[in-house]
Amino acid sequence: MDSTPIDYENLREYTMLEVGRHDGGAMISTLKLSLDVETNPSRRADILDELNNYSDRAWFVIYGLVIDVTDFRKRHPAGEYVINNCLGKNATEDFEDVYHSIRARSLLKPLVVGKIKGYDGDLTRAFRRSD
Numbered sequence: 001m002d003s004t005p006i007d008y009e010n011l012r013e014y015t016m017l018e019v020g021r022h023d024g025g026a027m028i029s030t031l032k033l034s035l036d037v038e039t040n041p042s043r044r045a046d047i048l049d050e051l052n053n054y055s056d057r058a059w060f061v062i063y064g065l066v067i068d069v070t071d072f073r074k075r076h077p078a079g080e081y082v083i084n085n086c087l088g089k090n091a092t093e094d095f096e097d098v099y100h101s102i103r104a105r106s107l108l109k110p111l112v113v114g115k116i117k118g119y120d121g122d123l124t125r126a127f128r129r130s131d
């Protein structure tokens with residue numbers, strides 16, 4: 001287990017808009033599909049532009065922490081699908097709606113890549129049980 005403490009103060013800050021652009025490649029696939037059928041050159045140029053805004057990394061947010069689940073989701077005990085449903089979003093409620101043990105919560109730690117800009121809640125909240 002990784003025992004390095006998280007340096008909350010110096011975590012990189014992201015907006016929800018930026019998190020939304022890390023949807024595991026869903027929007028990239030959609031845009032590529034529309035490129036396949038689009039013939040209007042100016043609309044094709046817009047789509048190509050838009051493609052640059054998205055990443056194929058898979059992120060979501062739990063209690064203000066930006067979590068990168070690109071690799072972890074394949075190892076999730078309840079499957080990848082439930083995780084994929086939350087990509088690019090605030091997954092706090094989904095995460096708390098089901099039982100997640102302290103061990104499950106400790107798995108989050110090495111996946112933290114940042115925090116939400118302006119979040120004024122407790123960034124350590126994800127690591128404790130909710131009941």
Ligand code: HEM
Nearest residue numbers: 069077078082083086091094095098099100101104107108
């Ligand atoms: C990176 C974030 C997550 C981690 C590290 C994680 C980890 C785990 C682990 C280790 C378990 C096994 C049970 C336990 O030890 O508590 C589990 C179960 C489960 N997780 Fe996650 N999980 C994450 C996110 C999510 C999200 C966003 C959902 C959304 C719906 C979810 C849904 C579930 C479900 C349905 C179960 C099965 C619960 C049961 O069998 O009772 N998990 N998760």
